[in-house]
Amino acid sequence: MRRQLQLGLTVNGEPAEVCFAPYKTLLEVLREDLGLTGTKHGCELGECGACAVLIDGEPKLSCLVLAIECAGRSVETVEGLARGAKLHPLQTAFADLGAAQCGYCTPGILMTAKALLAKESRPSRERIREAISGNLCRCTGYQQIYEAIEAAAEELSDESPR
Amino acid sequence: MKVLGKPRRRVDGRAKVTGQTRFADDIVLPRMLHMRLLRSPHPHALIESVDFSKAASLPGVHLVLTGKDFPVTFGILPVSQDEYPLAPEHVRYVGDPVAAVIAKDEQTAAEALDLIEVRYKTLATIGSPEEALQHAEPRIHAYSELGNIHRLQAFEFGDVEESLKKADLVFEDLFFYEGNTHLPIEQHAAVAAVDGEGKLTLWSSTQVPHYVHRSLARVLQMPAAHIRVIACPNGGGFGGKCDVCNHEMVVAKAAVLLGRPVKVCLNREEVFYMHRGRHPVLMKFRTGVTQDGKLTGMHLQTLLDGGGYGGYGAASTFYTGALQTVTYELPRYKFDAARVFTNKPPCGPKRGHGTPQPRFGQEVQLDKIAEKLNLDPADLRLKNVLKANSLTANWLKIGSIGLAECIRQVVSRSDWRGRFRQLPFGKGIGLACASYLCGAGLPIYWNKMPQSGVQLLVDRSGQVTAFCGATEIGQGSDDVLAAIIAEVLGIDPFDIRCVTGDTGMTPVDLGSYSSRVTVMMGNAAIQAAEKVKAQIAAAAAEQLGVSPERLAFANGRVSFDHHTLTFAEAAGFAEEKFGTIGAVGSYKPPRAPGRYKGAGVGPSPAYSYTACVVEAEVDPATGWITVPKVWIAHDIGRTINPVLARGQVEGSVYMGLSEALMEEQVFRRLPPKLSGALVHKIPSLLEYKSLTSLDMPEVDTVLIEDPDPNCPFGAKEVGQGPLLPVMPAVANAIYDAVGVRIDELPITPDKVLRALEAKAAGKEARVGPSSFPSVPYPEPVVVLPPWEGGDGNAIAGAEKTKLKVPAS
Numbered sequence: 004m005r006r007q008l009q010l011g012l013t014v015n016g017e018p019a020e021v022c023f024a025p026y027k028t029l030l031e032v033l034r035e036d037l038g039l040t041g042t043k044h045g046c047e048l049g050e051c052g053a054c055a056v057l058i059d060g061e062p063k064l065s066c067l068v069l070a071i072e073c074a075g076r077s078v079e080t081v082e083g084l085a086r087g088a089k090l091h092p093l094q095t096a097f098a099d100l101g102a103a104q105c106g107y108c109t110p111g112i113l114m115t116a117k118a119l120l121a122k123e124s125r126p127s128r129e130r131i132r133e134a135i136s137g138n139l140c141r142c143t144g145y146q147q148i149y150e151a152i153e154a155a156a157e158e159l160s161d162e163s164p165r
Numbered sequence: 166m167k168v169l170g171k172p173r174r175r176v177d178g179r180a181k182v183t184g185q186t187r188f189a190d191d192i193v194l195p196r197m198l199h200m201r202l203l204r205s206p207h208p209h210a211l212i213e214s215v216d217f218s219k220a221a222s223l224p225g226v227h228l229v230l231t232g233k234d235f236p237v238t239f240g241i242l243p244v245s246q247d248e249y250p251l252a253p254e255h256v257r258y259v260g261d262p263v264a265a266v267i268a269k270d271e272q273t274a275a276e277a278l279d280l281i282e283v284r285y286k287t288l289a290t291i292g293s294p295e296e297a298l299q300h301a302e303p304r305i306h307a308y309s310e311l312g313n314i315h316r317l318q319a320f321e322f323g324d325v326e327e328s329l330k331k332a333d334l335v336f337e338d339l340f341f342y343e344g345n346t347h348l349p350i351e352q353h354a355a356v357a358a359v360d361g362e363g364k365l366t367l368w369s370s371t372q373v374p375h376y377v378h379r380s381l382a383r384v385l386q387m388p389a390a391h392i393r394v395i396a397c398p399n400g401g402g403f404g405g406k407c408d409v410c411n412h413e414m415v416v417a418k419a420a421v422l423l424g425r426p427v428k429v430c431l432n433r434e435e436v437f438y439m440h441r442g443r444h445p446v447l448m449k450f451r452t453g454v455t456q457d458g459k460l461t462g463m464h465l466q467t468l469l470d471g472g473g474y475g476g477y478g479a480a481s482t483f484y485t486g487a488l489q490t491v492t493y494e495l496p497r498y499k500f501d502a503a504r505v506f507t508n509k510p511p512c513g514p515k516r517g518h519g520t521p522q523p524r525f526g527q528e529v530q531l532d533k534i535a536e537k538l539n540l541d542p543a544d545l546r547l548k549n550v551l552k553a554n555s556l557t558a559n560w561l562k563i564g565s566i567g568l569a570e571c572i573r574q575v576v577s578r579s580d581w582r583g584r585f586r587q588l589p590f591g592k593g594i595g596l597a598c599a600s601y602l603c604g605a606g607l608p609i610y611w612n613k614m615p616q617s618g619v620q621l622l623v624d625r626s627g628q629v630t631a632f633c634g635a636t637e638i639g640q641g642s643d644d645v646l647a648a649i650i651a652e653v654l655g656i657d658p659f660d661i662r663c664v665t666g667d668t669g670m671t672p673v674d675l676g677s678y679s680s681r682v683t684v685m686m687g688n689a690a691i692q693a694a695e696k697v698k699a700q701i702a703a704a705a706a707e708q709l710g711v712s713p714e715r716l717a718f719a720n721g722r723v724s725f726d727h728h729t730l731t732f733a734e735a736a737g738f739a740e741e742k743f744g745t746i747g748a749v750g751s752y753k754p755p756r757a758p759g760r761y762k763g764a765g766v767g768p769s770p771a772y773s774y775t776a777c778v779v780e781a782e783v784d785p786a787t788g789w790i791t792v793p794k795v796w797i798a799h800d801i802g803r804t805i806n807p808v809l810a811r812g813q814v815e816g817s818v819y820m821g822l823s824e825a826l827m828e829e830q831v832f833r834r835l836p837p838k839l840s841g842a843l844v845h846k847i848p849s850l851l852e853y854k855s856l857t858s859l860d861m862p863e864v865d866t867v868l869i870e871d872p873d874p875n876c877p878f879g880a881k882e883v884g885q886g887p888l889l890p891v892m893p894a895v896a897n898a899i900y901d902a903v904g905v906r907i908d909e910l911p912i913t914p915d916k917v918l919r920a921l922e923a924k925a926a927g928k929e930a931r932v933g934p935s936s937f938p939s940v941p942y943p944e945p946v947v948v949l950p951p952w953e954g955g956d957g958n959a960i961a962g963a964e965k966t967k968l969k970v971p972a973s
Binding site for chain 2: 024025034035038039040041042043044045046047048050051053060080081082084085090093094095098099100101103104105106107108109110115130131132133135136137138139140142143144145146147148149
């Protein structure tokens with residue numbers, strides 16, 4: 004029998020203790036051991052961006068990170084975006100403006116966009132294109148994703164600083 | 166219109182942005198086991214023995230299955246029941262599934278796969294259509310029509326040779342369209358479980374739960390009534406989840422045998438092997454025109470590389486010829502097609518199913534014709550646009566056609582007249598048009614039953630639940646369902662609950678393919694909603710003391726003047742008067758006028774139309790191509806939700822550009838000392854190049870509304886048609902930019918550079934196929950066009966002439 008590892012980390016702002024097989028990636032631990040299936044997988048090789056999450060605020064491909072590396076770190080997934088029933092402005096804009104078609108790449112793009120907006124409150128279209136160039140979307144053609152990120156940036160910068 | 170045409174969040178939008186949409190691989194059940202498949206490493210081999218004793222005894226392994234456990238074949242088309250869930254003796258492509266391990270977790274299952282010993286006797290591979298034509302042996306399938314030729318078809322609608330002879334000019338052009346794959350970001354997954362009553366449920370990322378249901382009943386030899394297939398929302402489909410898959414059959418069998426839930430999720434490499442993507446097609450067009458640019462006749466020959474199994478291939482073959490007639494007036498048409506088997510992953514339907522390839526050829530050839538005749542390509546097309554409410558040479562019935570307006574829109578918005586042939590060297594602009602089905606006229610297995618059904622449940626709470634077998638693949642089918650019912654009943658789409666894609670709970674809908682859902686499900690939904698509305702109106706009228714036909718259903722109320730009830734109150738009165746309120750609606754397309762054998766592929770309740778202008782920049786030093794902007798206008802009939810419609814058009818532009826510029830599913834032959842076999846060059850997302858956000862240009866999208874009487878509120882399709890003109894518009898723009906013709910896709914910088922070098926050397930400034938092999942096309946089925954006294958029946962060649970095996 005393989006030994007299970009036990010690890011403590013912060014997930015979506017809450018402390019979490021999790022036991023898992025040591026070979027597992029952060030993606031697998033999130034989906035299989037923590038029940039957070041909002042984060043998706045599309046290649047398991049770091050090629051598609053579907054599994055992007057924030058680790059200590061930075062966008063990372065969770066399929067390329069071993070869970071064992073995340074002891075004591077703070078991980079944020081799509082499940083952590085909304086505040087109760089209130090959607091994050093990015094989520095509202097994505098839903099309203101057609102930025103999510105099949106919705107499979109959406110969690111990864113939302114997290115990547117959140118990291119971008121944390122660094123630049125009003126990024127240019129070029130910066131947005133660049134920031135999400137590691138996230139493949141086969142449905143939208145990206146235009147409505149850009150527009151949703153721009154709308155969310157506007158919404159966020161209108162809100163009083165938190 | 167109260168709901169339709171207004172920009173709106175889709176009804177399932179919230180779930181998609183919160184990570185709550187439950188895709189197949191997100192399903193976790195108690196006691197669930199995991200399955201992995203062992204796949205053939207050889208493109209063509211016989212299986213001599215399979216020894217799985219070591220794998221079976223690995224701790225944590227619950228079951229090993231092989232071909233011996235599956236005596237019954239399956240296949241999506243009744244004429245191609247040629248696949249085994251696990252190959253018992255003959256593997257036909259690298260990746261053909263051979264065995265399955267079910268274990269406590271994926272890791273253990275994967276380790277056990279390594280312990281299975283399979284002895285193969287390798288066979289020579291058939292690597293290309295040319296090899297398939299030359300070598301009848303080794304035979305990939307015994308049932309093929311002729312040697313390794315899977316299907317042969319030939320049709321002639323009027324004497325095309327005569328019309329070519331009488332034409333002022335005849336253009337003969339060869340084109341090649343390389344195969345490519347769907348690449349949905351979600352990899353196929355399925356979970357099977359046996360419920361407390363001993364019945365089987367399969368959750369799967371499928372576009373066609375009804376067909377999967379039928380195949381499971383056949384393969385597992387179980388009563389269909391004991392099987393339930395639930396199509397989970399697909400994380401992208403594009404046709405890639407339209408076929409019935411091996412892993413769906415195997416995981417279901419494992420769950421039945423073990424009495425425990427079993428999950429399988431393909432990895433990305435396996436998705437490339439599953440494939441069923443765009444067929445590589447070689448094409449030869451001979452088209453006659455008059456001096457003033459009217460088409461007189463066309464003879465099209467196609468040769469499809471089908472890969473290792475039939476799949477949808479027989480239909481794909483028909484589709485390479487069936488829709489050449491629905492865009493422009495074409496008095497006579499002849500079409501020969503052949504599909505061969507090769508030892509590669511099976512091809513099938515990808516967005517546009519069989520029609521993007523000949524569309525590419527046709528629209529590039531029109532560009533060449535326009536140039537030769539010194540006509541503007543937009544004018545040439547406008548001159549030939551088919552008339553509304555007409556029949557085509559091959560007996561397709563066309564309803565509304567908004568193509569001329571589409572052309573005018575893209576021409577004006579792109580400043581076409583001021584730019585075509587006037588831009589500096591290296592910059593160019595190209596135009597192309599297309600049309601597509603709004604649902605295949607016939608189901609894939611012969612029956613006279615409805616092709617879509619909708620059931621409605623309404624109660625005193627005011628809630629409306631809509632049940633339909635249609636499958637949400639991202640395109641917004643649930644939103645279409647809710648919007649149409651909301652429009653009829655005057656309520657908010659968000660007050661409707663959609664229960665869809667579940668063969669145990671919902672009326673049959675054949676699935677999300679052939680752009681059929683809006684038209685078929687939509688018509689069924691209107692019928693069901695009108696029945697419910699009549700009951701509610703009768704009861705409400707009684708309460709309000711007015712006649713039912715004077716009542717308006719709007720804004721969640723049923724009213725006449727200031728007399729008004731809430732929808733919930735009115736529904737309650739209807740319950741009081743009639744008992745429990747519910748209704749069903751169903752839809753079957755109108756019968757097509759063609760009566761000849763083969764007339765079943767091509768008919769549709771309606772056809773959508775698109776025109777596209779692409780701007781391209783080509784660096785003559787490197788051949789590098791950039792596309793700064795695309796203008797596209799699509800005749801959608803009526804827009805249900807403009808947010809989603811625009812997304813479908815722009816997603817089509819994206820996928821079309823990606824196919825035009827880089828996507829290709831290609832193979833290479835290993836050196837002889839390494840078996841000389843064919844292997845997949847790029848079964849990974851990194852190596853299979855597709856457009857990223859950095860490559861995607863600005864898109865100017867226009868929706869043209871020319872409502873079609875056969876469609877719900879006039880709404881036609883938008884999911885596939887807008888892809889079709891993009892690829893030829895790119896090729897035409899590149900010609901405008903640097904004066905070279907790239908007559909094959911994808912158009913990569915090396916091809917552009919080669920053509921520029923040829924041009925500089927005074928040779929033909931073209932890269933593309935130079936010859937068309939000899940294909941033993943049969944004598945054609947001859948049908949007279951409607952205007953030559955035909956009645957839709959064949960006058961000759963209805964029975965296939967006896968085919969001879971070529972000497973190899």
